[in-house]
Amino acid sequence: MKKTWLITVSLATALTSGLLQAAEGLQPADPKRGETKANTICVACHGPQGNSIVPIWPKLAGQHPEYIMKQLMDFKAGNRANVQMTPMALPLTDQEVVDLAAYFSTQAQSGGQADPELAKVGEALYRAGNPSSGVPACSGCHGPAGMGQGLSKFPRISGQHADYVKQTLGYFKSAERANDPAGMMRGVTARMTDQEIAAVSQYIQGLSK
Template sequence: MKKLIAGVVLGVSLTTLAHGAGNPQAGEQKAAVCTSCHGPGGQKPIMATYPKLAGLGEKYLYRQMSAIKAGDRAIPEMTGLLDSLSDQDLQDLAAYFNAQERIVSQANPDLIEQGAALYRGGNLATGVPACAACHNPQGKGNEPGGYPALGGQNAEYVMKQLKAYRDGTRATDANSSIMMDVASRLTDAEIEAVANYVSGLH
């Protein structure tokens, strides 16, 4: 009897999780407005300071859109764009963009060595941890933890976000607190180097 009850509880839990998950096909139907800035499939933004959304991580994308809609993460260009969308709409969009293939950018070869050292080993002298610990050695991110895939992301966008973490203007959740601490230990030169490195990482 206990096994039966446990099985029913597990089944209901899995059904709930499956029901709450985003639908990529439904998300595609809702993504038209997003493509005007982020490009088809979120792969090629019209400006380098805009993020690529493709393959970024479903959990991460959903959290960020939720924060933007709630006003917890202020992005002037996104003002009002998500207001009419339901929670399910946001989940569907997150699933759609996460299912798209990431396109790798071209890194500046002059900065690769310094960027690789920071990404893979951090900076022991200043207490900077290796980016690879949370974002994966190949930049694929960590979906269960909600850490985004960084490989192929626009360097300009990564630099902008690291500086926002450093000056405290991007502070929305627990993961933001981690990044604020990390970014506070980075110099401008280190930010440029690691941002350049991840832009070509795959």
Template sequence: MKKVLTFVLTGLAISVAASAWAEGGNAEAGKTKSATCAACHGMDGNSTNPEWPKLAGQHANYLVKQLANFKDDARVNATMSPMAKPLSEQDMADLAAYYSSQAVKLGEADQAKVALGEQIYKGGNNATGVAACAACHGPTGTGNPASNFPALKGQHAAYTKAQLNHFRKGDRANDAGKMMRNIAAGMTDAEIEAVAEYIAGLK
């Protein structure tokens, strides 16, 4: 419980700047600016390629943080990094306002894997020190905008799996206090795949 509380407080502390940006966003302006993003993320933020994340319904603060991290190379991706470089703070806020206002299209989980996925998502793995995903991301995957923990429900399993693997290997390191890196480091391949599937089917 103490570890979870530390995670929450750390996330809350780093969300202040992103929150200030996101509050000034204009969804209509963001819709216009999202034309370039639509090729990968879909017109309404629901990507069809499972390797690209769904942005629809994601918390604005979180979206702003990720764009800022791509811009300043705190998070690196061959496609997103150059896309984010020319964005102003207002551009980021507008895009975040637009995508957060859209409804995520929920997915389906591989039923053969959801039992293990649900176990890890809701209860973690005490034997290996893996915290329950629900502690930060909520029982139904809606996240916690105040602490800048993203919504997960309906996200493509392939994308979630890839991000957990990036955290586990340390390729992605823009998580506050190494929260996700520490959690993913204790997860097996089977647990990562199962959790990703379970998240895809969350309603």
């Protein structure tokens, strides 16, 4: 546990200088402070240790701290809007953002199970895309096991709720969500059918590292 804490603190401290370089006087990221804050304001929706029970609310457990920090800062800056999250994120200090990211990133995700039939279709799309419509393989950015890439801010999607993934892809497709770098996700989802979105969402829910 101590080793994990030290790694997380070192990583989040390095991230602080990049993502939050404009802020001054930040302390090293502290997962314990993050846990206290999470249990105060996050647990009702995102569940104990960041494993949400309601499938339209995302699991934060095991997510890359870089991605959590970006999303919280985007909510604060108005670059991503959500009726539930925006008012929760606005009062957060930069220090609290860093601490929350450190906490959730060290938690074990609960994983999930996929619908077998839909998952077969979703797996083909996830691993190979759809060349005929120009949909790229999801694995190109999110990795073969859906673990993402922290420094690139590509989120871990492995084991995420299918309902949340489906909802999020729909938001990107309609451009209701537009905080994806260079419009990458909007470009991908614009080429996806609703059936493809449903299938790949199911496959992602059953992915595990």
